[in-house]
Amino acid sequence: MEIVIIILAGILIGAAVYLMLSKSLIRIIIGTAIMSHGVHLMLLTMGRLKRGSIPVLDEEVSNYSDPLPQALILTAIVIAFALTAYTLVLALRSYRELDTDNVEEMKGVPHDD
Amino acid sequence: MTTNILPLLPIMIPFFAGIIMLFVGKRPIAHRVIAAISGLLLILSALWLVVHVYQNGTIVTFLGNWAAPFGISVVIDMAAALLLTTTAIITFLTVVYSYQSIGIERETFYYYVMVMFMITGVNGAFSTGDIFNMFVFFEVFLLASYVLITLGGTKIQLQEGFKYIIVNIISSNFFVLALAYLYSVTGTLNMADINVKLEGFDGNYSIMSLVAVVFLFVFATKAGVFPLYFWLPGSYYAPPMPVLVLFGALLTKVGVYAIARTYSLFFIDNTAFTHQMLLFLALLTIVMGCIGALSYTDMKKTIIYNIIIAVGIILVGVAMMDETGMLGAFYYLIHDMIIKAALFMLVGFLIYRTGETNADRLGGLIKIHPFTGWMFFIAALALAGVPPLSGFYGKLFIVQSAFENGQHIAAIIVLASSLVVLYSIVSLFIKAFWGEEMDFNTLKPVKSGKILFASIAMVIVSIAFGLAADVLYPLFEMAAQSFYDPSSYSQYITEVE
16 A cells, blocks of 8 residues: 555656646646645655554554654645645736746846836 | 743744734834834843753743653754844844835835744744754745745746745755655654654664755755755845845754754764765855855845855854864854844945945945944954954864864865955955945935944944853853754653653
8 A cells, every 4th residue: 555655656746847847837836736745645654554543542552543644744735735825826926027937038137117 | 841931932922923913904113113022022032041041951841731752842952042042133133124124115015024924933943842843934934935035026026036935845845755754764753852762773774864865955955055055046136135134144044053953863873974975065065155256246146155155164064063063063153144144234235325236336435434334344354254253263163173073175175265255255345345436426315324223233243242252152062062962952852751
């Protein structure tokens, strides 16, 4: 089970790298979002996926799942969500201001009109 | 064992100040007052922490009363306390500096709120004892810095801000990945607990070298270490000067602090690989920074490349990981935060006064600004490390440690970089203040009382820091101890268990 998820994370990161190497702002942003999904899957896998038990630690319980990676991934997802939202707004604003969404043209020191 | 609220004050004061300002609404004068008051409160609370840590040793508090290693702990050792104090002083003076320089539009649109949230994140990253919590605080100050770098929406800000954001999002993703690896290897996220577990483990450590490389990738991107500094000169050039003061003085230094913390606590076994790699990259950083600093006559660019040189010098001390090296690195870290803030403030004053960023177009300003000019000269000497000013002691210890460890090339590169720093800054001084007089009629009639007050106060802090090196030595000895002797940092965890 773990190996499948790790390969899936690898595919996601590969797709993310492909998107981030393109020249359109929106594709780059989608690339970062997909990259964060791949990384989060890795984080989840690191806590071992299937132990078949509930995440409760008690004196009588000997077999339990590790709840920490799930708590961590929740935090990381919220942060990634906020970042994606902010970058999308920023991309819209720079498209209006710079009249381009091509990163090739975002070079040098532009002057305000 | 209850939660002690006092060590949390440096995180809570700016956070609540930011929230209050959001509720006050778009009233810039109220924002100014609240920001300045919270800056003063920050200085007071940080100084109290320094005194308390000096008398009683490291303060540890457990959030929500969950004992370490299960809950999040906030650990303030002397290193954290000194960094918090420096951050507080820089915050207060930058807020004062902003009054006349940032412009009323940005002030209306929550500039001070974002400054306060950024300081929340920076202080949190300095004082947390939990590596995942450090990631969260990194994101807090990065998000605020994304807003600060683009606030105002000029073309260059949007263009360079977008690059800055993408670079930092990618490195933050790698931070999560590094945490995942670290957690799967050690099974804990508390930094002291990781240290204790790794000290007591006598199996194969080789996986930790991989984790070390991933962590270095993350923090090197944030700190601007070769070869990952490529985004720094362009992005730091874009925002207005007060934002640049905060970025240049604080943000890269958080990355350096994180490298020092993780490399002293986690990567203790295979130092022949990890610390040699760090030293090699640090030396290349110094060389690349020197090339950059020499090749520009633009005042902002020159000082931005000086940030990169300083990061390299601090990391040379960190890579030595002995008492002298850490003492020097830590002293130089604090010195560099103060002096970079001072220089950016003075250069900002020149840019606001003349409307030019290129030093070649200035000249003869010593006639109308003699005092500022000589302050700039003192700041330049302090940056290059002329005794008895503050840059000298840090470099002395770093070079001494490099010679003691047989790293002669490292020591020589650090010494030679001082000459480059001196040349690059003093040539700015000569071009701007001496030489043929520029046309003084083109000077802008800006109100500059508060700008000059903040800049000169910052230079005076730097001079006092250099002259008081003798008095402050015990504090820095304590601070360096938690790096070269990590068990002094992590002993609280064994007391809990």
